[in-house]
Amino acid sequence: GAGVSQSPSNKVTEKGKDVELRCDPISGHTALYWYRQSLGQGLEFLIYFQGNSAPDKSGLPSDRFSAERTGGSVSTLTIQRTQQEDSAVYLCASSLDGTGAGEQYFGPGTRLTVT
Amino acid sequence: ILNVEQSPQSLHVQEGDSTNFTCSFPSSNFYALHWYRWETAKSPEALFVMTLNGDEKKKGRISATLNTKEGYSYLYIKGSQPEDSATYLCALTGYGNNRLAFGKGNQVVVIP
Numbered sequence: 001g002a003g004v005s006q007s008p009s010n011k012v013t014e015k016g017k018d019v020e021l022r023c024d025p026i027s028g029h030t031a032l033y034w035y036r037q038s039l040g041q042g043l044e045f046l047i048y049f050q051g052n053s054a055p056d057k058s059g060l061p062s063d064r065f066s067a068e069r070t071g072g073s074v075s076t077l078t079i080q081r082t083q084q085e086d087s088a089v090y091l092c093a094s095s096l097d098g099t100g101a102g103e104q105y106f107g108p109g110t111r112l113t114v115t
Numbered sequence: 116i117l118n119v120e121q122s123p124q125s126l127h128v129q130e131g132d133s134t135n136f137t138c139s140f141p142s143s144n145f146y147a148l149h150w151y152r153w154e155t156a157k158s159p160e161a162l163f164v165m166t167l168n169g170d171e172k173k174k175g176r177i178s179a180t181l182n183t184k185e186g187y188s189y190l191y192i193k194g195s196q197p198e199d200s201a202t203y204l205c206a207l208t209g210y211g212n213n214r215l216a217f218g219k220g221n222q223v224v225v226i227p
Contacts, residue, residue: 003158004158031213033214033215035215035217041219042119042204042217042218042219042220043159043204043206043215043217044217045214045215045216048213048214050213056214059214091158091159098213099213100146100147100208100209100210100212100213101146101147101164101166101208102164102213103149103161103164104149104161104215105158105161106151106158106159106160107158108156108157108158109158
């Protein structure tokens, strides 16, 4: 079946512009996560959605970052007024029920470059 | 904050040789240990999830062990092949916290 998809695969933007990154999770998965990997760093948690519960936004690095998940499916991560330090690979993952021992299925990522 | 350390950061292995690397983590508040494999230009792929002290998991030539009391996990690759070249990521979840806390990864290059 279809896995997690993300778009765009690559995005180059100028400093100060807004960007939107999209994630389509696996159908039926109630949990959705956003992570990012900056150069030389490990994967860093950003935000977590579980069903209809309020999202866990504790990993968002600044108020320029926001995310929403519409209808319990597709998610959009928005970065406003991008900065060069936002350059990273942004990964989305989904899991069936969001338990700590559940496998998370990752998308191919969006490589964001801020010039 | 769950601090996950992986060593060595990178290693080159001759084809046919076996290798192993380490993931260390705080043993308090442990819930589950995940290993992922991330090949260039692909999505990270789950290898193992382990929850119990002493757990051992195996998938083909790759295996992993878990020691929750001392806070470490080993990943072994037996008879390395070029297709094993990837970054192997270790990640932790704690109680009441479903996010994955990742280490920086072990980058493996298998030399034919």
